[in-house]
Amino acid sequence: MSESCNSRHFSWLMKSCFPNPNHKSLIITPQPQHLHHNPPAVSLTTLSSLPDDLLLECLSRVPSSSLPSLSLVCRRWFYLLLSPSFLLLRRQLHLLHPSVFAFSATDSGVFAATLSFSSPQRSPSSSWELSLCLPMNTASLHTIPRLVSIGPRVYIIGRNSMLRYNAWTHHVIPKSPFLFPRKKFASAVLFNKIYVAGGGGSKATSAVEEYDPETDTWRVVAHSQRRRYGCIGAAVDGIFYVIGGLKIGGACGNGNGGVEAHVYACSMDLYDVEARVWLRSRAVPGGGCVVAACAVAGFIYVLASHAVELSFWRFDARRKCGNGGGGGEGFGEWCRMISPPMPTQIRLDGTVRFCCVGVGNKVILVQVVGCIDDLLRRSGRSQRGLKEGLVLVYDSVGGEWSRAADLPEVIRRAACEKQTK
Incomplete structure (x- = not known):
C-alpha cells in the first residue's frame, strides 16, 4: 500500500462510487402500487380550508368548554368566534x-x-x-x-x-x-x-x-x-x-x-x-x-x-x-x-x-x-x-x-x- 495518496487513484475510487447511468441494470423506474383493498386516493380537505360559512357551522357545534382553545388556533378562528353569525348559529342550536x-x-x-x-x-x-x-x-x-x-x-x-x-x-x-x-x-x-x-x-x-x-x-x-x-x-x-x-x-x-x-x-x-x-x-x-x-x-x-x-x-x-x-x-x-x-x-x-x-x-x-x-x-x-x-x-x-x-x-x-x- 502506498505511503502517500495518489490523486489519480483517488479519482478512480470516487468515480467507482457513482453508478454508471448507461448501465441499464442500475436504472430504477418507480412502478405504481395498486392496492386493491383500498379505494382510490382522494385529495385531503382540512378544516381550515373550508369557507367561512361551513367552518362556522362546524365551530358552532363544539362544547362551550372548548371555545377558549379554539380561539387560540389562528387569527381567522379567533375573529370567527367573535362574529354575530357565530352567536346566531349557537342560538339556533340551543347551545347558549x-x-x-x-x-x-x-x-x-x-x-x-x-x-x-x-x-x-x-x-x-x-x-x-x-x-x-x-x-x-x-x-x-x-x-x-x-x-x-x-x-x-x-x-x-x-x-x-x-x-x-x-x-x-x-x-x-x-x-x-x-x-x-x-x-x-x-x-x-x-x-x-x-x-x-x-x-x-x-x-x-x-x-x-x-x-x-x-x-x-x-x-x-x-x-x-x-x-x-x-x-x-x-x-x-x-x-x-x-x-x-x-x-x-x-x-x-x-x-x-x-x-x-x-x-x-x-x-x-x-x-x-x-x-x-x-x-x-x-x-x-x-x-x-x-x-x-x-x-x-x-x-x-x-x-x-x-x-x-x-x-x-x-x-x-x-x-x-x-x-x-x-x-x-x-x-x-x-x-x-x-x-x-x-x-x-x-x-x-x-x-x-x-x-x-x-x-x-x-x-x-x-x-x-x-x-x-x-x-x-x-x-x-x-x-x-x-x-x-x-x-x-x-x-x-x-x-x-x-x-x-x-x-x-x-x-x-x-x-x-x-x-x-
Whole structure:
C-alpha cells in the first residue's frame, strides 16, 4: 500500500462510487402500487380550508368548554368566534347558556366569577366558577363599575376607562372610555349599543352618551332632564330607563351653576333611543330609595329601601304590546311583589347594597357590598344568619324567592351582569 495518496487513484475510487447511468441494470423506474383493498386516493380537505360559512357551522357545534382553545388556533378562528353569525348559529342550536357574571377590582387585581344556568327558565348551578383572575391594577375600576353585556362580551365600564371581557375566549382588552368621566351612573344596552346617563365626576353632566362597539366610539345623543348620581339603568322595548339615585341640581338649562344634592329619588326617567325623545317620568308608588333594578321579560323590577324594610315592585314596560302596536294596555302600571326574604331584619343604609340581574324569567338579587360588621355593632343586632355575598333568585312566573350559592370569598365589592356562554 502506498505511503502517500495518489490523486489519480483517488479519482478512480470516487468515480467507482457513482453508478454508471448507461448501465441499464442500475436504472430504477418507480412502478405504481395498486392496492386493491383500498379505494382510490382522494385529495385531503382540512378544516381550515373550508369557507367561512361551513367552518362556522362546524365551530358552532363544539362544547362551550372548548371555545377558549379554539380561539387560540389562528387569527381567522379567533375573529370567527367573535362574529354575530357565530352567536346566531349557537342560538339556533340551543347551545347558549346564560350566566350571571360578577366582577370585582382590588389592589391585588381583578376577579370575576360566573353562576351558570342550563337554560333561562331553570335554576342556577350549585356553585360559582372563578372565570377571571388577572394581576392588573385599574384605579377607575376600584369603585364599583357598571357592567353591560352584548352576547358573550361583557363591557366593564369605570370612571374613565373601559374593558371588554369575552366569555368564550377569556380575553380582556381595553376599549375607549366615554367622553365625560363619571361614576355611579346608569347604563344599558339597546340595539347592540351601550347607553350611559347620569353620574358625577369632576363636575356633573347631563349628557347621555351612546357607544358603538363596531367603531369603538362614543357620542352624545341627548341631555337628560334631571342630573342623577348613583342611578341605575335598564332597557325594555327601545326605552332607556334611568332609575333612582341622587337628584343633582334642577332641570337642564336653568342656568344654575351650583350642584345641590337634594334627596334620593324613587323615580324613573324614560328615554326613547329611536325617537330621541324623553317620555313622561314615572315614580315608584311606595316611595323610598331605589337600590336595585333590572329588566325581565318586558317588565322593570325595582327593589326599594325604606330604612327598615325592602319593597319589591314590577313596572309594565311593554310599550308596543296591545292593540295596533301603538301602546300596551298595561304600560306604566305598577304592581307590588313579594319582598325578598332577608335572613335578618337589619337597618338598610349605605353600608348594604344590592344589584339585580335579569336572566330569562328570573331576577337574580345579589348583595354586592357591605360593612355588615360595623352596621351590626352599631345596631346591636346578632350576626347570625347574615353574611356577605348573599344571592337570591326570584321566579317571575311562580312568584317565589329561593336561595342560590353565595358569592365567592374573593368577590365582595362586585358588579353583576348577565352574560352568554
